[in-house]
Amino acid sequence: MHNSSRNHFELFNLPARFAIDLNTLDQHYRKLQSAVHPDRFAAAPAAERLHSMQQATQANEAYRTLKDPTARARYLLQINGVDTEEESNTAMPAEFLVLQMEWREAMEDARAARDIPALDKLLHEMQQESKTLQQHLHWALDEKKAYSEAAETVRKLRFLDKVRDDIQQSISKLEE
Amino acid sequence: MALLQIAEPGMSAAPHQHRLAVGIDLGTTNSLVATVRSGMSTVLHDEHGHALLPSVVRYLPDSQVEVGYVAQAQQSLDSQNTIISVKRLMGRGIHDIPDIGHLPYRFIDAPGMVQVDTRAGIKSPVEISAEILKVLKNRAEKALGGELTGAVITVPAYFDDAQRQATKDAARLAGLTVLRLLNEPTAAAVAYGLDNGAEGVYVVYDLGGGTFDISILRLSKGVFEVLATNGDSALGGDDFDRRIFCWVLEQCKLPPISPQDTRLLLTKAREAKEWLTDHMESRLTGILSNGEVVDLTLTSAVFNELTRPLVGKTLGPTRKALRDAGLTLEDIKGVVMVGGATRMPQIRLAVAEFFQQEPLTNLDPDKVVALGAAIQANVLAGNRSDHDLLLLDVIPLSLGLETMGGLVEKVIPRNATLPVARAQDFTTFKDGQTAMSIHVVQGERELVSDCRSLARFELRGIPPMAAGAARIRVTFQVDADGLLSVSAREQSSGIEANIIVKPSYGLSEDEILNMLHASFASAENDKQARALREAQVEAKRLLEAIHAALEQDGVLLTSAEREQIEQQMHALEALSSADDSHAIQDAVESLNHATEYFASRRMDASVKRALAGKSLNTLEI
Numbered sequence: 015m016h017n018s019s020r021n022h023f024e025l026f027n028l029p030a031r032f033a034i035d036l037n038t039l040d041q042h043y044r045k046l047q048s049a050v051h052p053d054r055f056a057a058a059p060a061a062e063r064l065h066s067m068q069q070a071t072q073a074n075e076a077y078r079t080l081k082d083p084t085a086r087a088r089y090l091l092q093i094n095g096v097d098t099e100e101e102s103n104t105a106m107p108a109e110f111l112v113l114q115m116e117w118r119e120a121m122e123d124a125r126a127a128r129d130i131p132a133l134d135k136l137l138h139e140m141q142q143e144s145k146t147l148q149q150h151l152h153w154a155l156d157e158k159k160a161y162s163e164a165a166e167t168v169r170k171l172r173f174l175d176k177v178r179d180d181i182q183q184s185i186s187k188l189e190e
Numbered sequence: 191m192a193l194l195q196i197a198e199p200g201m202s203a204a205p206h207q208h209r210l211a212v213g214i215d216l217g218t219t220n221s222l223v224a225t226v227r228s229g230m231s232t233v234l235h236d237e238h239g240h241a242l243l244p245s246v247v248r249y250l251p252d253s254q255v256e257v258g259y260v261a262q263a264q265q266s267l268d269s270q271n272t273i274i275s276v277k278r279l280m281g282r283g284i285h286d287i288p289d290i291g292h293l294p295y296r297f298i299d300a301p302g303m304v305q306v307d308t309r310a311g312i313k314s315p316v317e318i319s320a321e322i323l324k325v326l327k328n329r330a331e332k333a334l335g336g337e338l339t340g341a342v343i344t345v346p347a348y349f350d351d352a353q354r355q356a357t358k359d360a361a362r363l364a365g366l367t368v369l370r371l372l373n374e375p376t377a378a379a380v381a382y383g384l385d386n387g388a389e390g391v392y393v394v395y396d397l398g399g400g401t402f403d404i405s406i407l408r409l410s411k412g413v414f415e416v417l418a419t420n421g422d423s424a425l426g427g428d429d430f431d432r433r434i435f436c437w438v439l440e441q442c443k444l445p446p447i448s449p450q451d452t453r454l455l456l457t458k459a460r461e462a463k464e465w466l467t468d469h470m471e472s473r474l475t476g477i478l479s480n481g482e483v484v485d486l487t488l489t490s491a492v493f494n495e496l497t498r499p500l501v502g503k504t505l506g507p508t509r510k511a512l513r514d515a516g517l518t519l520e521d522i523k524g525v526v527m528v529g530g531a532t533r534m535p536q537i538r539l540a541v542a543e544f545f546q547q548e549p550l551t552n553l554d555p556d557k558v559v560a561l562g563a564a565i566q567a568n569v570l571a572g573n574r575s576d577h578d579l580l581l582l583d584v585i586p587l588s589l590g591l592e593t594m595g596g597l598v599e600k601v602i603p604r605n606a607t608l609p610v611a612r613a614q615d616f617t618t619f620k621d622g623q624t625a626m627s628i629h630v631v632q633g634e635r636e637l638v639s640d641c642r643s644l645a646r647f648e649l650r651g652i653p654p655m656a657a658g659a660a661r662i663r664v665t666f667q668v669d670a671d672g673l674l675s676v677s678a679r680e681q682s683s684g685i686e687a688n689i690i691v692k693p694s695y696g697l698s699e700d701e702i703l704n705m706l707h708a709s710f711a712s713a714e715n716d717k718q719a720r721a722l723r724e725a726q727v728e729a730k731r732l733l734e735a736i737h738a739a740l741e742q743d744g745v746l747l748t749s750a751e752r753e754q755i756e757q758q759m760h761a762l763e764a765l766s767s768a769d770d771s772h773a774i775q776d777a778v779e780s781l782n783h784a785t786e787y788f789a790s791r792r793m794d795a796s797v798k799r800a801l802a803g804k805s806l807n808t809l810e811i
Binding site: 025026027042044045046047048049050051052053056057058059060061062064065066067069070071074075077078182185186189190 | 209339340369370410411413415506509510513566569570571572578580581582606607608609610611667669670731732735736739781782783785786788789790792793796797799800801
């Protein structure tokens with residue numbers, strides 16, 4: 015966002031790939047924030063303070079996007095001109111839909127039973143499933159440039175992320 | 191060939207100029223001020239050698255104001271005019287304050303923020319807090335022998351926008367330049383981390399007089415990155431006093447008692463609580479105004495039982511913060527205890543049990559926040575420092591918008607790293623609609639009515655179009671202080687509406703100016719003298735900053751551009767010695783404007799420099 019022409023990968027001096035080194039991302043993020051953060055410009059003229067806030071905001075946005083695998087894949091597709099159609103395209107392979115229903119049911123059951131360990135176990139399962147999908151993204155985006163396949167995987171991951179959010183919310187409600 | 195001197199961006203290249211900057215812990219029970227002297231962060235004392243200033247303000251009959259120990263000594267006798275724990279009222283409406291019936295003040299239900307009717311007139315919590323800040327400012331200026339460049343004021347991490355804005359207003363009212371609002375646990379982490387060379391993930395458990403915060407931070411090579419924060423902005427040591435107080439009422443079967451007696455028993459309750467930190471039992475005695483004698487013994491076992499629910503209330507937010515950070519107990523390298531209330535043994539025990547490790551208590555829990563704030567103030571003021579320090583903090587509560595049916599749509603999620611901005615597109619829902627109202631709320635709940643209302647504003651002047659054709663992009667920007675501003679733009683016409691969120695509870699610019707002027711109780715020429723001084727200080731600051739920038743990055747300008755900037759600088763310099771504050775302000779404005787592209791190039795250069803490690807002259811311009 016804002017007035018910069020660098021994309022998120024360029025900003026952190028990283029190759030525009032799905033498989034990135036997260037340690038390098040962390041390091042470069044901190045280096046960049048050390049240079050542009052508003053705390054470095056507290057005594058500077060108003061114009062510099064404004065630029066600093068915009069740059070630091072962009073660095074945070076870029077970091078948040080690249081750190082999260084789903085957001086990173088979505089962004090990679092976007093800079094390659096591919097829309098992931100997450101709102102409009104809800105067609106999913108039948109087996110994935112069945113799986114998803116099973117997770118939702120398992121979540122409802124565990125929630126009704128106030129069973130936090132069961133919810134935690136479910137979270138773990140979803141994490142494993144996400145990892146498999148991420149491996150697929152690496153293949154589709156970095157190796158094959160198979161963008162429409164990658165877009166479908168992003169849509170699946172979005173489903174998973176939503177269920178995960180719901181599980182996490184259920185846990186924190188139960189813990190209250 | 192002379193070597194080019196390169197300073198940190200935005201910092202003055204002149205090493206001899208030490209700017210006077212302080213960190214202020216504006217606490218519920220006590221407040222402190224600290225500064226960095228000869229590289230060491232130290233708390234400043236008053237003339238009696240006290241480090242703590244009780245956060246107590248008393249309005250006297252002769253329009254005098256007392257703050258601190260003197261005011262505290264009178265709190266039972268003059269409870270209606272002696273305000274304690276004013277922090278609990280900051281940015282709060284009358285319905286937001288629990289236990290309001292127990293408080294001995296004459297409250298006024300003002301729109302947005304509650305007010306207190308004292309013998310000196312109706313006072314807002316902002317004005318009362320400003321009295322505390324003024325005393326600390328004077329203390330610091332006396333100790334340091336000069337006017338302060340600025341201050342870092344700490345706030346509970348879990349303070350919302352309203353409470354932060356109120357704190358900033360109070361500082362301005364006290365005549366302080368706010369360099370930054372800093373979250374208390376982050377300040378504590380700075381003091382602790384730098385002192386101990388800590389690396390890894392740390393938890394700060396901060397139970398103060400009236401607020402509870404939990405923050406989880408990753409410390410790495412001078413970067414303090416907050417991963418998650420949670421808390422309860424209405425839970426603190428005061429609540430433990432109140433539990434004892436209620437126990438006393440029960441034990442003695444007392445009827446409703448007067449405000450004076452309430453104050454007296456609350457004070458006795460606090461003393462008993464403090465005594466129990468090192469003893470197994472405490473005697474609690476006092477004589478009420480009707481002559482009735484209270485004489486009880488409170489054992490630590492009973493005290494623990496009375497306060498068990500309060501201790502438990504701190505663990506819920508702790509669990510949530512851990513989850514939000516995506517961490518488990520094994521990831522936590524240490525737990526730092528902050529706030530006077532963490533002296534209570536039952537708290538330390540509960541924390542040790544929860545985290546399965548002994549909490550760290552080697553820093554004075556009353557002082558650590560102010561010490562950390564002073565370190566940050568020193569860095570922000572542009573003083574040279576041995577600490578290469580960067581704080582990356584987060585927004586504690588989600589920001590959202592009201593949608594159909596009173597539901598909240600989240601725009602910025604809690605724990606997003608600051609500064610953060612999000613844009614959201616809206617469209618019209620009727621043909622020819624030219625205005626639209628937007629309601630911004632803060633909180634985690636799904637219903638608007640369960641969240642805190644931050645601002646309602648109207649977007650006018652939308653060109654009439656068919657329903658759904660207009661594209662209105664609203665951008666929410668939260669700055670490094672955690673404060674929100676909102677701007678809106680109609681995409682197809684480019685009509686812009688800039689709104690700084692100044693919600694109902696905040697003070698308007700005019701109100702602050704009026705209060706400032708009233709507090710100087712001065713003639714017109716005093717006001718002018720002050721305006722002139724402020725303009726001169728601002729001009730000097732700007733000239734210094736641009737001078738340093740030219741020295742450092744002058745290579746980014748063509749000689750014609752540089753000449754143009756220097757001309758404006760000369761013009762401003764010439765005006766600064768004259769006495770026309772408006773002319774100075776105009777010149778400041780135009781110099782700011784003239785250096786905008788320079789600022790943008792410098793920023794670009796520092797971005798490249800940060801990652802490439804290239805020297806200046808190899809950069810493309």
